[in-house]
Amino acid sequence: MLPDTELQSLATDIKENGLQSLITVFEGQILDGRNRFRACEIAEVIPVFESYTGKDALTFVISHNLHRRHLTESQRAMVAAKMADLNAGGDRRSDDFKAPIGALKTQREAADLLNVSRRSVQRAREVVKNAIPEIQDMVTSGEVSASTAKDIAALSEDEQRKAVYGGVTGVKDLAKKLRQSAKQSNPSTEKQDTPPASPSPQPIASTERMKKWKPDDADRLWLMAKQELNKILTSDIGRERVLNEIISYAKNRIETKK
Numbered sequence: 001m002l003p004d005t006e007l008q009s010l011a012t013d014i015k016e017n018g019l020q021s022l023i024t025v026f027e028g029q030i031l032d033g034r035n036r037f038r039a040c041e042i043a044e045v046i047p048v049f050e051s052y053t054g055k056d057a058l059t060f061v062i063s064h065n066l067h068r069r070h071l072t073e074s075q076r077a078m079v080a081a082k083m084a085d086l087n088a089g090g091d092r093r094s095d096d097f098k099a100p101i102g103a104l105k106t107q108r109e110a111a112d113l114l115n116v117s118r119r120s121v122q123r124a125r126e127v128v129k130n131a132i133p134e135i136q137d138m139v140t141s142g143e144v145s146a147s148t149a150k151d152i153a154a155l156s157e158d159e160q161r162k163a164v165y166g167g168v169t170g171v172k173d174l175a176k177k178l179r180q181s182a183k184q185s186n187p188s189t190e191k192q193d194t195p196p197a198s199p200s201p202q203p204i205a206s207t208e209r210m211k212k213w214k215p216d217d218a219d220r221l222w223l224m225a226k227q228e229l230n231k232i233l234t235s236d237i238g239r240e241r242v243l244n245e246i247i248s249y250a251k252n253r254i255e256t257k258k
Contacts, residue, residue: 002035015043026052032064074146078139080110081124126150134164143168151175
């Protein structure tokens with residue numbers, strides 16, 4: 001929900017200009033528009049509703065909220081991880097489990113829907129599975145990144161609670177110490193975690209079109225490369241590799257003046 005000051009501002013606007021966006025309901029409950037409904041109550045304006053008639057209410061809610069909220073990648077990853085966790089049956093064991101409104105999502109579907117990488121979702125899922133609620137809340141609120149929370153989630157519950165006593169700063173400081181300790185105990189870890197540099201491309205068979213390329217054609221070559229990259233989803237883990245190969249190829253063409 002909006003903070004009280006913003007909610008009051010919304011109520012004032014609705015009182016002066018009316019409700020501009022209808023409140024969407026589904027199965028007798030508000031699907032989208034809780035703040036507008038509350039603002040209508042404050043402004044003493046009769047709310048106007050519309051019924052959701054689609055087939056995937058979950059996707060509807062997410063798509064309508066992503067552009068309204070300035071969520072960090074970690075926050076979006078947490079939402080995606082919880083969706084994928086439901087699909088994996090994580091919460092089904094609970095007696096009061098109720099399937100979410102709409103089709104359950106795989107990790108890749110959830111990642112694409114929330115516009116994050118699958119790796120980010122996997123990292124957030126570790127937080128959902130192993131971190132205490134206080135740590136999860138810090139990620140959900142945007143105070144702590146999922147990668148930081150994942151480091152803390154690897155500790156015992158008691159150790160996690162000790163970190164929480166220090167607030168956000170305490171959690172971040174402990175995560176930093178854990179990483180430093182890991183590097184000292186295994187100096188090669190940092191090198192292993194760094195993706196290997198893309199090898200220089202092998203010479204490509206000469207064609208009539210390639211013979212016309214000159215070093216000053218670099219801008220045109222880069223424009224063509226970007227057009228091809230835009231066809232690849234930003235969440236695709238292969239995008240960075242392709243980009244590195246294109247950059248390496250362009251540099252090689254310019255340096256060798258081929």
